Amino acid sequence: MPENISTLSILIPVYNEENTILRILDKVSRVNLIHGIRKEIIIVNDSSTDNSGAKIQQYMTDHPVLNIRYFLHDKNKGKGAALHTAIANATGEYLIIQDADLEYDPEEYNILLKPVTGGFADVVYGSRFVGSNPHRILFFWHSIGNKMLTFFSNMLNNLNLTDMETCFKLMNTKLVQTLKLKEKKFGFEPEITAKLAKIQGIRIYEVGISYYGRTYKEGKKISFKDGFKAIYCIMKYKFFN
Numbered sequence: 001m002p003e004n005i006s007t008l009s010i011l012i013p014v015y016n017e018e019n020t021i022l023r024i025l026d027k028v029s030r031v032n033l034i035h036g037i038r039k040e041i042i043i044v045n046d047s048s049t050d051n052s053g054a055k056i057q058q059y060m061t062d063h064p065v066l067n068i069r070y071f072l073h074d075k076n077k078g079k080g081a082a083l084h085t086a087i088a089n090a091t092g093e094y095l096i097i098q099d100a101d102l103e104y105d106p107e108e109y110n111i112l113l114k115p116v117t118g119g120f121a122d123v124v125y126g127s128r129f130v131g132s133n134p135h136r137i138l139f140f141w142h143s144i145g146n147k148m149l150t151f152f153s154n155m156l157n158n159l160n161l162t163d164m165e166t167c168f169k170l171m172n173t174k175l176v177q178t179l180k181l182k183e184k185k186f187g188f189e190p191e192i193t194a195k196l197a198k199i200q201g202i203r204i205y206e207v208g209i210s211y212y213g214r215t216y217k218e219g220k221k222i223s224f225k226d227g228f229k230a231i232y233c234i235m236k237y238k239f240f241n
Contacts (some may be wrong), residue, residue, distance in 0.1 A: 003116050009040045009092035013082035017100035018051040027106045028064055034110045040092050041068045044082040047075050080188035096170040104168050105153050109210050112170040121205040126168030133207015149230050156238040157197035165189050168209055187233040194237035
């Protein structure tokens with residue numbers, strides 16, 4: 001039976017993204033969602049030290065008709081913590097995570113929405129490794145590391161995802177709000193995947209998306225250290241939580 005969705009909450013964690021935040025907000029604001037679904041944009045500024053906060057607030061002033069809700073952390077807590085704040089305040093029936101950089105294209109929200117509006121899915125992952133959409137060619141060892149983390153996560157959680165670490169996760173809001181999420185940094189992805197996999201009868205789908213990856217010079221923040229943390233989180237939330 002088709003799912004009736006009136007509002008999609010778009011969660012945007014921000015930390016020092018003054019060079020891209022206005023462009024991503026423009027992209028999000030221009031998206032026309034299928035079936036007349038409305039947008040709720042939730043921005044969480046994780047105590048940026050650059051001009052991100054001022055740019056966001058000016059954008060809100062310049063675009064009063066947009067449904068934007070803004071939250072500011074008094075100190076930097078990490079991407080996961082910013083997402084905890086955004087999830088707790090989401091009011092749409094479904095939510096999707098959108099990084100403040102330009103690596104993921106908001107025009108593809110509808111690709112992730114289709115399995116949900118068709119009544120098939122509770123959660124949809126956007127995979128950077130399947131499909132015919134464009135994917136920027138970047139770091140060999142990052143791609144190997146990502147596939148290894150996804151394989152390890154799949155093995156322990158009995159899933160067959162191709163991209164566990166993807167930012168683009170579209171999820172039933174009430175379902176996610178029942179989870180007691182703890183990881184405040186990049187451990188968010190393996191934690192939420194492990195906890196979603198434990199939900200009896202959950203319907204998880206995956207679709208191919210584009211990926212316009214950044215280099216470290218362009219602002220990429222994740223490192224190999226985060227990969228080891230992800231391995232720890234995969235095991236922790238499978239066996240001990």
